[in-house]
Amino acid sequence: MSAGQLPRWVDYGLIPFLNLVAAFLVSGLVVILIGENPLDAVKVLIWGSVGYAEGFGFTLFYATNFIFTGLAVAVAFHAGLFNIGGEGQAYIGGLGVAFACLALDQYVPWYVILPFAIVGSAVAGAAWAFIPAWLQAKRGSHVVITTIMFNYISFSLMVYLLANVLKKPGSMQPETRTFEEAGRLPFLNDLFPSFGFGYAPVNLSLFVALAACVLVWLLIWRTKLGYEIRSFGANATAAVYAGISPVRTIIITMLISGGLAGMMAINEIMGSQHRLLIDFVTGYGFVGIAVALMGRAHPVGIILASILFGMLYQGGAELSFEMPNITRDMIIVIQGLVILFAGALEHMFRPTIVRLFTPSRALAAKEA
Amino acid sequence: MSDTPAIELRKINKRFGSVHANKDIDLVVGKGSIHGIIGENGAGKSTLMSILYGFYQADDGDILVNGNKVIIPDSKAAIGLGIGMVHQHFMLVDNFSVLENVVLGAEDSQMLSGGLARARTELKRLEEEYELRVDPDALIQDLPVGLQQRVEILKALYRSAEVLILDEPTGVLTPAEADHLFKILEVLKNEGKTVLLITHKLREIMAATDTVSVMRRGEMVATRETKNTSMEELAELMVGRSVLLRVDKKPAEAKAPVMEVENLTVTDSRGVQVVKDVSFNVRAGEIVGIAGVSGNGQSELLETLSGIRRATKGTLKINGETIDLGTSTLDAADMRAKNMGHVPEDRHRMGLINSFAEYENSILGYHRDPAYSKGWLMDLAAIRKNAVAEIEKYDIRPPSPMLKTANFSGGNQQKIVLAREIERDPEVLLVGQPTRGVDIGAIEFIHRRIVELRDEGKGILLVSVELDEIRALSDRVLVMFDGRIVGERGANAEEGELGLLMAGVEDNNKNAAEGGAR
Numbered sequence: 001m002s003a004g005q006l007p008r009w010v011d012y013g014l015i016p017f018l019n020l021v022a023a024f025l026v027s028g029l030v031v032i033l034i035g036e037n038p039l040d041a042v043k044v045l046i047w048g049s050v051g052y053a054e055g056f057g058f059t060l061f062y063a064t065n066f067i068f069t070g071l072a073v074a075v076a077f078h079a080g081l082f083n084i085g086g087e088g089q090a091y092i093g094g095l096g097v098a099f100a101c102l103a104l105d106q107y108v109p110w111y112v113i114l115p116f117a118i119v120g121s122a123v124a125g126a127a128w129a130f131i132p133a134w135l136q137a138k139r140g141s142h143v144v145i146t147t148i149m150f151n152y153i154s155f156s157l158m159v160y161l162l163a164n165v166l167k168k169p170g171s172m173q174p175e176t177r178t179f180e181e182a183g184r185l186p187f188l189n190d191l192f193p194s195f196g197f198g199y200a201p202v203n204l205s206l207f208v209a210l211a212a213c214v215l216v217w218l219l220i221w222r223t224k225l226g227y228e229i230r231s232f233g234a235n236a237t238a239a240v241y242a243g244i245s246p247v248r249t250i251i252i253t254m255l256i257s258g259g260l261a262g263m264m265a266i267n268e269i270m271g272s273q274h275r276l277l278i279d280f281v282t283g284y285g286f287v288g289i290a291v292a293l294m295g296r297a298h299p300v301g302i303i304l305a306s307i308l309f310g311m312l313y314q315g316g317a318e319l320s321f322e323m324p325n326i327t328r329d330m331i332i333v334i335q336g337l338v339i340l341f342a343g344a345l346e347h348m349f350r351p352t353i354v355r356l357f358t359p360s361r362a363l364a365a366k367e368a
Numbered sequence: 369m370s371d372t373p374a375i376e377l378r379k380i381n382k383r384f385g386s387v388h389a390n391k392d393i394d395l396v397v398g399k400g401s402i403h404g405i406i407g408e409n410g411a412g413k414s415t416l417m418s419i420l421y422g423f424y425q426a427d428d429g430d431i432l433v434n435g436n437k438v439i440i441p442d443s444k445a446a447i448g449l450g451i452g453m454v455h456q457h458f459m460l461v462d463n464f465s466v467l468e469n470v471v472l473g474a475e476d477s478q479m480l481s482g483g484l485a486r487a488r489t490e491l492k493r494l495e496e497e498y499e500l501r502v503d504p505d506a507l508i509q510d511l512p513v514g515l516q517q518r519v520e521i522l523k524a525l526y527r528s529a530e531v532l533i534l535d536e537p538t539g540v541l542t543p544a545e546a547d548h549l550f551k552i553l554e555v556l557k558n559e560g561k562t563v564l565l566i567t568h569k570l571r572e573i574m575a576a577t578d579t580v581s582v583m584r585r586g587e588m589v590a591t592r593e594t595k596n597t598s599m600e601e602l603a604e605l606m607v608g609r610s611v612l613l614r615v616d617k618k619p620a621e622a623k624a625p626v627m628e629v630e631n632l633t634v635t636d637s638r639g640v641q642v643v644k645d646v647s648f649n650v651r652a653g654e655i656v657g658i659a660g661v662s663g664n665g666q667s668e669l670l671e672t673l674s675g676i677r678r679a680t681k682g683t684l685k686i687n688g689e690t691i692d693l694g695t696s697t698l699d700a701a702d703m704r705a706k707n708m709g710h711v712p713e714d715r716h717r718m719g720l721i722n723s724f725a726e727y728e729n730s731i732l733g734y735h736r737d738p739a740y741s742k743g744w745l746m747d748l749a750a751i752r753k754n755a756v757a758e759i760e761k762y763d764i765r766p767p768s769p770m771l772k773t774a775n776f777s778g779g780n781q782q783k784i785v786l787a788r789e790i791e792r793d794p795e796v797l798l799v800g801q802p803t804r805g806v807d808i809g810a811i812e813f814i815h816r817r818i819v820e821l822r823d824e825g826k827g828i829l830l831v832s833v834e835l836d837e838i839r840a841l842s843d844r845v846l847v848m849f850d851g852r853i854v855g856e857r858g859a860n861a862e863e864g865e866l867g868l869l870m871a872g873v874e875d876n877n878k879n880a881a882e883g884g885a886r
Binding site: 218222223225230231234235237240241245 | 720736
């Protein structure tokens with residue numbers, strides 16, 4: 001029996017939910033081992049991430065990052081490609097944002113700079129994905145291997161650029177100068193003071209991320225290019241039969257994927273840090289893989305999964321503050337468990353659930 | 369024959385979800401007989417045999433082996449009861465020797481050498497007893513399929529099988545190889561073994577079996593002594609109504625050639641020439657059939673003509689335009705633009721995307737057609753409207769364009785492909801294995817539709833490994849062997865003659881044969 005015969009709410013709702021419950025049960029065991037009360041921990045985690053406006057603002061800020069990297073991985077998934085390079089593509093995307101801001105922030109307001117920052121980040125991220133894409137399309141070098149390699153290259157390249165080329169003269173920090181007011185995206189707290197987001201860095205790029213979700217949905221399910229991407233991903237032989245060029249599809253898909261990953265830098269650099277600095281990506285690119293898996297490579301699922309991971313990041317920070325026994329490292333263990341259950345062990349409960357649902361459906365058909 | 373049957377099945381039932389694959393099946397297989405089981409695809413033959421071989425468990429019902437009630441939880445238990453199976457797709461390790469394959473899974477000890485030596489002696493004995501000659505040290509990949517199948521039989525005998533199940537054994541064999549297989553089965557029978565032959569080919573049942581049971585839609589509808597029945601009766605039992613085994617068609621009114629292929633040579637990725645200097649034409653209003661055992665270059669020929677595969681050299685004239693295939697970079701989309709339709713040989717691998725909805729597959733390859741798009745976007749309304757029209761015209765069931773393609777039966781999937789390719793009104797249609805895995809009802813429909821297309825004045829190139837199909841449809845038959853076209857015959861070519869050509873026997877009688885065809 002194929003998975004496709006499951007009702008949609010089971011496939012998209014129940015199975016991710018069960019995976020999440022399993023992850024939290026195991027996490028709870030970990031918390032008990034440390035000697036804390038898991039129920040209290042959950043309370044702190046939820047309160048810290050959605051219980052008050054400022055905490056929720058942080059959650060949304062992290063979620064914005066995850067939406068971009070999650071979409072990047074999802075688009076590649078649809079073409080059957082596994083883009084592990086979101087980390088590096090987002091990092092290089094920062095260059096595009098920084099160039100736009102540094103070049104223009106003395107002359108024009110932010111809403112003029114934003115389109116340049118979007119294009120700059122997307123082009124930079126796409127450029128970083130291009131060589132792995134080309135190698136995959138033309139030489140068959142597996143994109144998983146090459147994108148991981150390109151992550152490391154990007155780390156070193158950015159350190160070199162920030163320490164030697166882009167560093168603010170006279171500064172000890174490997175980072176650019178801080179952008180002028182015009183090079184910063186407005187915080188939502190400034191736009192909507194009544195929400196009380198306080199010091200949360202959630203900013204206008206949240207809406208850019210949501211717009212990207214709509215555009216990705218359109219691309220994948222409504223355009224001819226999306227049809228070709230899905231055809232190639234589902235059955236490459238049939239795609240060739242249909243006259244869809246594998247080389248073209250692989251390269252275009254990876255460019256779109258890299259571009260989306262690059263756009264994550266808008267949120268971090270233009271939205272929050274206001275300068276290009278070292279290591280601003282810190283794992284968002286990798287977590288994007290889990291977000292895309294959990295969100296079933298669908299924009300709506302990705303938004304929900306992004307908020308979940310945003311909660312884990314923000315709630316986790318609160319947790320290590322409130323319960324000193326649960327260190328930052330333990331939070332990462334818990335995040336890792338969620339990724340493990342939602343991503344890697346995605347198929348653990350599926351066979352059982354398929355078995356549970358198949359006979360009952362057969363009976364229903366009989367009665368009908 | 370002794371009185372206790374080798375195998376007896378009583379009231380076997382098996383359901384998969386809402387599908388009742390086996391309904392109250394009763395079957396008695398006499399010891400030392402060749403018992404055929406015939407039925408359309410999806411009739412439940414394979415399910416029944418899988419139950420007997422321990423792949424599936426029956427929901428209820430009893431299995432008796434030699435009169436004793438048994439439970440067969442897995443294939444190991446089946447082998448223990450002396451039941452052996454030769455699968456349709458061979459379960460052999462290509463880069464192992466015959467001996468190693470025979471021993472695989474029955475090594476008897478941690479160290480190989482003892483088992484191998486014993487197996488060698490045993491193989492020699494089996495070889496003599498059953499006239500099953502194979503070099504035990506040959507690698508499987510070097511053996512022709514007929515011999516590979518022999519290895520599968522030896523594997524079963526080595527595990528001391530008393531009952532041998534053969535699942536569609538002749539699909540990959542030449543007629544001569546098939547005849548040889550039936551001789552082997554005869555020998556096995558004379559040595560007291562029992563053979564269960566699963567097939568959907570009536571001719572094989574008539575040629576090889578003593579008794580035949582017919583399955584239809586999960587039920588066992590009849591059991592006959594083979595000598596007291598006829599192909600017509602069996603066909604009717606299989607389908608549940610009388611069937612035209614022949615396709616009704618007028619003689620072709622062939623006109624000017626619409627497609628001319630000259631000196632086509634194709635080399636595969638291993639550097640082996642798979643199509644060797646092939647030249648032929650297809651005229652408007654005729655069906656040209658390419659007969660041949662699977663793997664003699666027909667697939668590569670179709671793929672090259674349709675723009676999927678690159679040729680080493682050769683030219684293609686289509687609609688008066690000449691294309692140098694050795695240098696062309698035209699892909700499948702470009703060939704479609706030249707009014708060439710292509711029903712590929714393997715609909716699952718190539719013709720359809722099984723995870724897509726029906727309507728999405730109804731435009732595969734034609735998705736860039738302006739009729740189905742608005743700028744960058746797809747025009748879903750137009751696509752679905754077209755899908756609904758095709759579903760109606762080709763009687764595709766269930767008639768739901770939103771249903772996932774994997775959930776259609778083989779015949780209906782094939783109709784989806786056929787509708788898509790024919791309804792674009794091509795001048796030339798390439799058709800590969802149009803009725804593979806398709807039930808008889810759909811076969812009739814598909815054949816009729818292809819002949820109609822011919823009568824509309826289109827040129828059709830038909831590749832099929834089913835000789836009956838080639839003979840029923842073609843106005844001219846080309847036979848391919850080892851990448852070459854080794855002979856051409858008219859519409860009334862003798863089966864035996866084509867069979868010899870397919871087996872690579874020199875065509876030294878060409879003129880006389882063509883005279884006969886006229």
